[in-house]
Amino acid sequence: MAGEIGIVETKAVIKLIIEKYGIDFSDYALTSFKQRIERIIDLYNLKYSDILINRLNDDAAFFEYFLYEMAVPSTEMFRDPSFWRTLRDEVIPGIYRENGTAVKIWLPGSVSGDELFSIAIVLHELDLLEKSQIIVSCISKKHLEIMQSGLLNSSKLEVSTDNYIRANGMRQLSDYLVEENNNYYRDKRLIKNVSFFIQDVNCEPLPQNIKLVLFRNKMIYFNQVQQNRVIKNIHQAMGSGGILTIGIQEALGQFFGLTEFTALNEHESIYKRT
Amino acid sequence: MTNYKAIVIGGSAGSFQVVTKILSSLPQNFSLPVFLSLHRLKHVRSGFLEALSIKSKLSVIEPYDKEQIKAGKAYLAPANYHMYIELGNRIALSTEEPVHHSRPSIDLSFITAANAYRDKLIGIILSGANTDGALGLKHIKDYNGLTIVQDPSECQVRTMTEASLKHTAVDHVYKTDQIINFLNNLK
Numbered sequence: 024m025a026g027e028i029g030i031v032e033t034k035a036v037i038k039l040i041i042e043k044y045g046i047d048f049s050d051y052a053l054t055s056f057k058q059r060i061e062r063i064i065d066l067y068n069l070k071y072s073d074i075l076i077n078r079l080n081d082d083a084a085f086f087e088y089f090l091y092e093m094a095v096p097s098t099e100m101f102r103d104p105s106f107w108r109t110l111r112d113e114v115i116p117g118i119y120r121e122n123g124t125a126v127k128i129w130l131p132g133s134v135s136g137d138e139l140f141s142i143a144i145v146l147h148e149l150d151l152l153e154k155s156q157i158i159v160s161c162i163s164k165k166h167l168e169i170m171q172s173g174l175l176n177s178s179k180l181e182v183s184t185d186n187y188i189r190a191n192g193m194r195q196l197s198d199y200l201v202e203e204n205n206n207y208y209r210d211k212r213l214i215k216n217v218s219f220f221i222q223d224v225n226c227e228p229l230p231q232n233i234k235l236v237l238f239r240n241k242m243i244y245f246n247q248v249q250q251n252r253v254i255k256n257i258h259q260a261m262g263s264g265g266i267l268t269i270g271i272q273e274a275l276g277q278f279f280g281l282t283e284f285t286a287l288n289e290h291e292s293i294y295k296r297t
Numbered sequence: 298m299t300n301y302k303a304i305v306i307g308g309s310a311g312s313f314q315v316v317t318k319i320l321s322s323l324p325q326n327f328s329l330p331v332f333l334s335l336h337r338l339k340h341v342r343s344g345f346l347e348a349l350s351i352k353s354k355l356s357v358i359e360p361y362d363k364e365q366i367k368a369g370k371a372y373l374a375p376a377n378y379h380m381y382i383e384l385g386n387r388i389a390l391s392t393e394e395p396v397h398h399s400r401p402s403i404d405l406s407f408i409t410a411a412n413a414y415r416d417k418l419i420g421i422i423l424s425g426a427n428t429d430g431a432l433g434l435k436h437i438k439d440y441n442g443l444t445i446v447q448d449p450s451e452c453q454v455r456t457m458t459e460a461s462l463k464h465t466a467v468d469h470v471y472k473t474d475q476i477i478n479f480l481n482n483l484k
Contacts, residue, residue: 027408052383053384054389055389058393095393098377104340182339240392244391246363271375272359272360272362274361274364
């Protein structure tokens, strides 16, 4: 945290990105977005927001790095182990009982692949991975490349291993990891049937007939207008009876009304589309 | 009526009893919101809130993202989230990178609170074994908010308070009882 920028500068960055790249961040939550910009200025040693704006204006390749750094990666694999236990023991069996095979699972706004590999491992251990069609969307090509490489940020290794044990994983997390040049990579066979696409900030284009959505701790980076817009989109992409999971401290009710979703497990933030 | 609009408290090792004592000494109709950014175990979601609530007259909550801020409530940063004060009188949560190995980060709660409340904010740093909070407290002071540090001689672990005192010419160095008196006299 070096230099701090103000709201005026933050809005100037947002304006430039709309004009130059057609991507609209104006309904992102202001505090965290401002902080992401400060972080990028710091990381690339740009010193002032004016320099960042010029760089964004002149250098489309740099914009890809901006998109990459702007999105917040998930903190670890199997975050909230009790959520993963509930998902595996109570929610997933129900979904596959009702739907048989080719169950579509969507992870909108993915960044680092931690949730992706976590769900893939759960499904693999239940012998359901082959019966699933996992769809991942993200806003930057760089996110897509990182996820496809399987790279696990080494700072997440210890906490992810602890989480996996707490989530009652059936093997050892290290069974799914390969070490290469001091980096850990997750077993790519887990995602060989996963389809990836680039989405916009509203999670469009929308896939259809999704039975399970993992969208945990993504809405916190939006203001309520954007939250509302995105949840409506996700609702539309889900089939009736589909399951939506959001972050433990995220709320649906305050802006969308709970007639569209009913809480399946409030403590773990698991909802069912009515 | 006091000129202040909010209180933000940061603490780590050794701060639990102090926070409990403060919460048990403030009246139920306390006129300001209190933000608690306290280091805690990342993977333990429940228990901490309940323990803090036992003797508190204020209702203590772990806020949902974008929850509206109300006077007389104590907002505890949830496990494994940063807690920010967002414009529009709301709380925002974040899973951004840890700061000083901490999430919640005291610095980030203090900085965002200072940006929102400017000189109408009181920042308090309690016992702790880390330098988190020192930068945030300085930020509050830079905006002419009021800064208080728990007297290091009373702290179970002095690292956090001493780091804050080194960074900032704080307004008051108080023992727990003095902090409580001060807050109760704000009315």
